[in-house]
Amino acid sequence: MSAVTQVVNLLAAILLLIAFAMLAQRRLLRLIHLFALQGGVLSLNTFVVAAALSQPHLYFSAVLTFVLKVLVLPWILMRLIERLDLKRDVETLINIPTITLIGIVLVIVAFNLALPISQLAGTITRGTLGIAMASVLISFLMMITRRKAVAQVIGFLAMENGLFFAATSATYGMPMVVELGIALDVLVGTFIFGIFFFHIRETFDSLDIHHLEKLKDRQ
Amino acid sequence: MIWFDLVSQLLQSLLAILLAPLLLGWINQCRAWLQNRSAPSLLQPYRMLRKLLEKDAVIAHNASWLFRLTPYVVFASMVLAASIVPIVATDLPFSPAADVIALVGLFAVARVFMALAAMDIGTAFGSLGSRREMLIAALAEPALLIVFFTPALIAQSTALTTIVEQLAHRQLHLYPSMAFAAVAFVMVLLAENARIPVDNPSTHLELTMVHEALILEYSARHLALMDWAHALKLMVYLTLGIALFLPWGVAQPGHWLALPLAVVAVFIKLALLGAGLAVLEAVSAKMRIFRVPEFLGIAFLLAVLGMLIHFLVEA
């Protein structure tokens, strides 16, 4: 197994770890830090792959990732929680051990699902596809368990990261135009989320989404 | 040949029309004897008719044309019925005009007109009578039809003449189904002709009367026609019974000499049946109107049983 592969696998393992950390993290501020860290690892990973295979467009996407997911998005999020002064904890719906347990189950499922695919993938990074899928599912789980809007959004963005990781690990990244489109969407999406925080805030003067459970089928 | 037919047809019809009151008189006489009263004369019904026909008609203010038309219709349909049933001869020109089903329909026509006419004036008794009459009829009619169907099935025909010929002119053969049918027929006959136990022909006791309530508002010639038709109806029913259940002696097609014999036979049979009817009425008591459905239900049941028995043992 080549050195690059080992590095990539290491980084992948770190990503998975971060995903779990985010799943278990109570504090919003830390959550954002972890998100930024995830982005960093991601871009590093992309960079390594690019270097190993000298794929020009991978360099570009590495840079893109770094700018977007390490600098811009975290910065926006920080600004937001400052403006909304949300330095408080985020509490989870059910207790953390259970959640992490479920997370582990998901990892197993993801690995098993990814096994046949990764055998097909011709990339040096194929081993990490399972991890990518796992981190997607874990972020999904995180979105389910969080009850603060911001945390949910961070989960959403983490899922985006997982997808991006999957893209790089399975196929050395999507075509450029698509990557640009995705990046744009994510950026705009985050802005809109930001706008929403303020709407929600000024309407319910809290970002707790249990305020957002009024709409149902009244009988 | 056709002349002979027409003659026998007219003869039979006239015979029926003219003798119907006599039959009524005979039955009343028998009843009087059985109740050991002194009987009115045999000709009493004729006197009644004549008296009524001579009187001035008295009609309610609000009587409509339907009211005045009804007696004629009722009388006419009874005459028609009487000329369809083979009483003395089986080859009647009119008889192809109606089979047993049509005959039942004919009775229904008369009944419906009577019921409507009774409601025309708008008296309490009129509508009461018509309701009861229609109820009894609604239950009696199916029974009657089924009664007819048993011989119809035996003869594979619903044409009266065919039935009678089949039954009369083939070698004697006992049909248990016919026994059931006969009993049912008698019960229907009692109900349809307003006899005890279903109705009491000789009462004006308001709450129990059925037939009398129907003709309550009629007088004079209209009443006469109604009564005559009523007598005729009884006559037709009895002759029907004869034709279906004891048809022996009816004149074969084209037998001149058989005719007088047939007439005599019919006379005897009618006399016997009338007497029997009187006995029946004498021994039974009138029942409540809501017992009547049960009574007719039994008749219906017997008729159906007869039919089924026909399928079981005779078909």
Place this chain on the structure above:
Amino acid sequence: MTEVLLVLGLPLIGAVLLAASGDRPWAAEANTAVALSTLLAAVALTARVITLGPLVTMGELFFVDAFNVFLVTLTAFVGFTTAVFSRIYMRVEQDRGKLSPKRLRLYHGMYQLFMFTMLLALLTNNVGILWVAMEAATLATVLLVSLYRTPASIEAAWKYFILCGVGIAQALFGTILLYLAAERVLGSGGSALLWTHLNDVKGQLEPTVLAIAFVFLLVGYGTKVGLVPLHNWLPDAHAEGPTPISAVLSGLLLNVALYAVVRNKVLVDAALGTHAAGTLMMGFGLLSVIVAALFLSRQKDIKRLFAYSSIEHMGIATFAFGMGGAVASFAGLLHMTAHSLTKSAIFFAVGHAAQKTGTQIIDDIRGLIHVSPAVGWGLMIGGIAILGIPPFGVFASEFLILTTAMKDHPWATPILLLGLALAFASIFSRLQAMVLGESTAERLPHPPALFPVFVHLLIVLLLGLWIPPYLANWYRQAAAMIG
């Protein structure tokens, strides 16, 4: 080429323009004008396709084939009529002080942007761009759903955003897997995501990958189609957004999402060589029909009612595509067309009705036919059409679908029968109560803009009685392609 550019460019320019000055008094007219010009461009494109046949342009970036050409025209058309409708509608809302000029600007800008994303999603040849466009469509509409800034509308928009965002993320994963599979056949680089190429090699794609990819794609785009149990955003978003948006959501977005699903199904079917994808879609379809029908019977809000009806009809269409075969797919396409026209017409009428009575609560809307016969009859006829009563187009498609199902999948027909009967009972009882009887509402200063309603219904009626030959040909070709 030029037509494609026009079709895509006009709404984009319009979006920029109106985002800058959408609060001017002439903004609504401008909006209508842009929509109209887009429609004209689309018609030109259609005409070109009719004459020259399918085309692939701009370095294979865009393509038009039998499947998307009529959807493009339909989208442009409904976009135009909705703009006409919203001109009056939004003015009333403004007069009632429900909208500030700023929000009106947002509305107009986003409206055009939404049109752009829809058309892009339809025209692009690149499955990745298709995904981008779908996501962009969500982003464009989410702020429109919360346009009124009421708590309810914000909640609805949030749910819409989160659920569709998550769903679309699954779709992205599916797309990646698709790319992974395609790459091994077509080599890496842009061409591996071009649908035309994928379509050529669909037989050689790796089945296991595509199977999993299809699951993600189905769950992802299916969320936007509103398939049960992924549908929960749909009624809220329809009920709380402004009515024109409800109209385009039901009329266009669901269609395009289903379009995306079907495009991918084509590849998966060929790759797997089994009927697995079809079976999944049939299952989702039936589930959606029956569940939506049951929901229908408990609705109190008129817009929610018709939102659930949209779920039901999308279910029917999905079921049809799931069954596959020339007739069923034909019927599915016809159903998409008829449903989007009818449902948008209904929402127009509903919008006017709600404005006249000042409420969306069904029990408070009575006797519309006396207040405004046009609105009343529009709603009545629209409802009759959507309930699948001939001679409207919806019936034509349901006729084909039901008869096909009766022969190929008899076990499914009782469910469909039950669903349709329930839906009929639930919708029609409410419809009758709202349209007929004694009236409660007062007249409005503005005359309702009902020309769109009746134009739509007229076309739907036509579809039931006579389908233009070239349209029929497209349906046939597309059906043949879908298989």
Place this chain on the structure above:
Amino acid sequence: MSLLHPVLGVVLYWLALGVVGLAVPIARGPHARLFFGLGAFGGFVLAFTGLAALGSWPLSMVLPLGLPDLPFHVRIDSLSAFFVMLLGFASTGVSVFAAGYFEKGGGGDIQLICLQYHVFLASMVMVLVADDAYLFMVAWEAMALASYFLVITDHRIEEIRRAGFLYLLVAHIGAIAILLSFGVLQLGQWSYNFSAIRDNLLSPGWAAVAFLLALFGFGAKAGFLPVHIWLPEAHPAAPSPVSALMSGVMLKTAIYGLLRVSFDLLHVQVWWWGVLALALGLFTAFYGVAFAAVQTDMKRLLAYSSIENMGIVLAGFGLTLIFHAYRMNLLAALALAATLYHCLNHALFKSLLFLATGSVMHATSHRSLGKLGGLIRRMPWVAATALVGTLAIAGLPPLNGFVSEWMLFQAFLLSTGLPNSYLNMFVPVGTAAFALIVALAGYVMVKFYGIVFLGLPRESSLEGAHDAGVLERIALVWLAAWCVVLGLAPVLVLRAIDSIPQMLIGSSLRESLNKTSWAFLTAMAPEHASYSPIVFVLVTVAVVALTFILVRRHFHGRARRVAPWDCGFPGLNARMQDSAEGYGQPIKQIFEPFFRLERHHPSPFDPKPHYRSKIEDKLWYALYLPIERLAARLSQWVGILQQGRIAMYLVYSFATLLLLLVLIR
């Protein structure tokens, strides 16, 4: 220029008439007279076109409309022709009547009614001539829709809206069933035109499915049990001409469809289908007549009587099936002829009676039997024509109702040769039931006529009642006249429709019809049974005349008008006569198990004693409410899906994703 052209021409003519009528805003009176009067011509043309097309070779056309690969096919053969003729005769009368009726108001906007009315007529014709499943369904549902809008003409009344909804719901469910039946019939060939369907040879199992679906679907329109509930609600709700069309003609289209599917499109006929139809028919008929007997609203009474008559028709249809399944084709032909004859009769006399109720309502503005009476003196024309209708529907000779019943009885009686001992036992019992039904029908009609037209007026307002206008009279006389003609010349009619058994069953009554003269109707053979209405009438009239003359000659014709005698009771007034409840009371008592009764007896100390009794359909409580409750409970359960919690929604999609991932592996 085939016979199809006039038919389609009339369809177009009616549609155009409707559209123009909608567009032309002139005063009510002229509008009604003009457009409905014009509409009547269409019916007239159809009547005789249908008559001409009877027995002629089938003609078909393809219209430039419809789905791709599935253009509209139209075709007219003897079966279609018969029903077209039926529609023509009935609708001519009804349209003429409507021209006078709507003139005087009668709810709703006349222009709208004009459109709906003519669309209704046109769609019925299209149903009859449709030759492919798609066109059939389109016309079928258009018919239901148009009639629905006509039913809810007075939609401000809550009950009427409810009735309309119930009607359309049942109609739609029935339509879906028919659709599925076609789905079975077309056997996956994607060729929906009937000519292709005829060539499909279905396996008995699928054939049975198709038949049962068709029976249910068409039964929902014809008002067979248990899907009859809409009928007594919807027919009274509509304006009288519409009720007449619905009862008289629309119900027949269901019979047409049933015959078309089971004898023309299906190849096999299995005996138990017939038994099912026969039993269902008799039960329906009995149910209908029993409920008719206890009604207190004259239009509801007639509606229930329609259920009864459709039941009789279904019984006849069942007999036909049984005979045909056992290849006793001559008897099958007899039964079929009787069935068709009864359809025709019912179309005529039921329209007649509904129109009569329309006149009565206009004259008195009352529908409840409890408020009518004595109208024979105020409205002689209506009363006279209604009497004809009443006697006809009561099945009395020599009118038309009796003919079809007579033939049905013959069919019943001849069924003894069936090679199935169970049926041999069963059919006679059926005969008995049929006899009971017929007799009860007489009871019902006497009640109807007696309470509406005879006796003392139960309301003082009735004194001012006026007779129907000229147009109405013409219409009533037209229908009554045909009742008489059909009663007097059955042989001619049967010869005309003889081609239908020939076509559907491959056997006809020709020889038995030609054995005797036209005056004598025979079943199979003269010696078996014969009936001559002509002789009936001649003899009766002769005797009446003779008696009259003799009485006058030998005695006198003097008459005095006095107050009613009434057994000498003084102070006779209208409240002493039987009310509608009173007249129906014996039936209520005898057949109590069939009804759901609610009685309110007054207490003996009540100063103003008041007796109320409500009679409802048991099936409504036994069948429909449970279904409704079940649906409600299901939707309750489903409601759990929509709890408003976004986390739950995410869980749903998460679970779905995982589930599918596991499934797809």
